[in-house]
Amino acid sequence: MSNLPWSEKYRPRTLADVKGNPHAVAQLRAWGSAWARGIPDQRGVILAGPAGCGKTSAALALAGEMEWEVVELNASDARSGPVIEGVALRAGLFAGFATDGTAPRTKLILLDEADNLYERPEQSAGKAKDYSDRGGRKAVMRTLRETRQPVILTVNDLYALTKGSGGAFRRIAQTIKFQRLPVATIREVLTEIAAAENIEIEPAVVQRLAANASGDLRGALNDLQSLAEGELTVNDEQVDALGVRDRESEMFDTLRAIFEGDDYDGPRKAIFDLHEPPGEVATWVSDNLPLVYRQPNDLERAYRRVAHADLLLARTRRQQNYGLWGYASELLSSGVALSRRHPPSGARLQFPSWIRKMGASRGTRAARDSLAAKIGAAAHMSKRQAKLEQLAVVAASCRGDADKAARIAGKLELTEGELAQLLSTTPKDRKLKAIMEAAQPFRQEREVITLKMRPTAAKRAAAASDEAVEPAKPDVAADRKQKSLFDF
Secondary structure, three states, X not given: OOOOOHHHHOOOOOXXXXXXXXXXXXXXXXXXXXXXXXXXXXXXEEEEOOOOOOHHXXXXXXXXXXXXXXXXXXXXXXXXXXXHHHHHXXXXXXXXXXXXXXXXXXXXXXXXXXXXXXXXXXXXXXXXXXXXXXXXXXXXXHHXXXXXXXXXXXXXXXXXXXXXXXHHHHHHEEEEEOOOOOHHHHHXXXXXXXXXXXXXXXXXXXXHHHHHOOOOHHHHHHHHHHHHOOOOEEOHHHHHHHOOOOHHHHHHHHHHHXXXXXXXXXXXXXXXXXXXXXXXXXXXXXXXXXXXXXXXXXXXXXXXXXXXXXXXXXXXXXXOOOOHHHHHHHHHHHHXXXXXXXXXXXXXXXXXXXXXXXXXXXXXXXXXXXXXXXXXXXXXXXXXXXXXXXXXXXXXXXXXXXXXXXXXXXXXXXXHHHHHHHHOOOOOOHHHHHHHHHOHHHOOOOOXXXXXXXXXXXXXXXXXXXXXXXXXXXXXHHHHHOOOOOOO
């Protein structure tokens, strides 16, 4: 097998080959097509999303589709102000020639992992100061303003790029967000590559690899390649030995960094590396705080930070101002960590009880929603209004009168689960079974549609003979007794 990583070997050549994120790919294609008509208003684009979701592959695929040359600066390169101005800005201002010297070609300036510009030293103990990228952010902004060539920035953490003075990035560059890839998409790619590499692998094993990747296609490809190194088959035992890229484990690692941290940067970096919405992190933090912080004063200070973060998250939902996410994340991480004055208890962290309860009550909530929808349709109101105003009234009417409950269940065509929700009982209750049987006469009968068949030849002949018979004379006296339309 080749030593080339499969994530590079099977990288998509055009945007049509990019898997997942169809809306983001369409936005990127539209931005790239605008360069064929001249220099657009937004000369750069920011591709934001978690690692392994296809940001860099989409950028390179666009370059291949548009036949652009690529000038790339990644995280392994020094990206200080002078370096970016000497490479990226110079390439953006001056049109060069193709490698064969035939004609000038458009250049795509690709700055990978632009959120990792080390312009400030790390403050944590034991970490060396790193100023290698000093001035890099300012140089990137100048490049975006002055370039005459397309520029693409890829970031895992959009806030890390746009915080503070970086807010100008949102104005001078278009932001396109990529999401984690679904398991079905990763499974499809793994199956195709396994077939191309002549690897025997069961569909169940592919499913496990795809599920373990947690939306990271590059990680899934690296896992498959490491398992297939020197082998022609991949089985369950190898996957067990590999381990799991478990999103839940990542969350537990982040919580430990927060609850056991004693500085500002460590917990903050952990929560930003997690790439999860701060609202979900707040659920995990608030549920585990009483287990780890046993001193009342520590607990009170920590919950004040969580409450402040929750207020910012509510404003984010109401105002659609996602710039507040960064502040909420810092309160949930560094704010909670620095609230502790005593050693943590070391208790075992647990899955949030709220999420467990919501999962256990999924069927009950679905029955309640469908019941409210039927009541709303009968009362000519929305499902939400019926749930708030009518559901309790109908439930009170049914609990005290079995006949009325049967009539309502029949007229609304309720299922056993919906009637159980209305009566606050279980579908196996005998009284509920009796009400369902009594409701049968009230259920709306389905309309029976009869199709008119073409009459046979015998029937047509009989009808013709009847028409040949002279009709009887009309009874005038009977007609006079017939009331007219105006008499009604």
